Amino acid sequence: MFFSIDGGDGTGKSTQIDLFCRWLEGAGHKVVRCRDPGSTPLGEAVRELLLNRHDLCIDRRSEMFLYMAARAQLAEEVIRPALTEGMTVVSDRYLLANVVYQGHAGGLDVESLWEVGRLATGGLLPDLTIVLDMPADAATRRLGGTLDRMEQQGGEFHAKVRQGFLDEAARRPDAIAVVDAGRSIDQVQADVRAAASKLLTRNA
Numbered sequence: 001m002f003f004s005i006d007g008g009d010g011t012g013k014s015t016q017i018d019l020f021c022r023w024l025e026g027a028g029h030k031v032v033r034c035r036d037p038g039s040t041p042l043g044e045a046v047r048e049l050l051l052n053r054h055d056l057c058i059d060r061r062s063e064m065f066l067y068m069a070a071r072a073q074l075a076e077e078v079i080r081p082a083l084t085e086g087m088t089v090v091s092d093r094y095l096l097a098n099v100v101y102q103g104h105a106g107g108l109d110v111e112s113l114w115e116v117g118r119l120a121t122g123g124l125l126p127d128l129t130i131v132l133d134m135p136a137d138a139a140t141r142r143l144g145g146t147l148d149r150m151e152q153q154g155g156e157f158h159a160k161v162r163q164g165f166l167d168e169a170a171r172r173p174d175a176i177a178v179v180d181a182g183r184s185i186d187q188v189q190a191d192v193r194a195a196a197s198k199l200l201t202r203n204a
Contacts, residue, residue, distance in 0.1 A: 001088045001199070004129045023189075033091075043073055072120040095114075096165070
């Protein structure tokens, strides 16, 4: 089983992924956790380039292809082997983030991004993506410390990111579940588990 957890910056993905993975392990799943971009030597190098190299000018299209390259390596090196061995994969972001950040918010063609993404991953997509949703301005206020390149894109950009996630969820309700992330950690986690449980029960 392959899950991805996504959403705008500041929506609490790391906390919810921690709790979700522990819940899955408690239910007997062998869990492989990864992040996109990252979790491979190539992916981590690309992540550093994309998020922390503030001295580089990276065009949206170049940005998109860098994310795709990191994801291609992640799919082949980490996710596909884990699934082949019967493990449950939980990824911090995946292709949907590319579609939303570089497409809906960044101006690139959304359908083309889906097509390139399927090519880059060999068609490997999550069984379910859970989007943590809350107003962009409230999510931004949660961010602390030094902001990365994507977090620095500004309020209008992040409002488009949020709407992009909601639009894609409306288009793909069987593959994308939206959870209100503006509540307590326990309430959010309960809904994350409920969304996953529907799929786990069907595949039991």
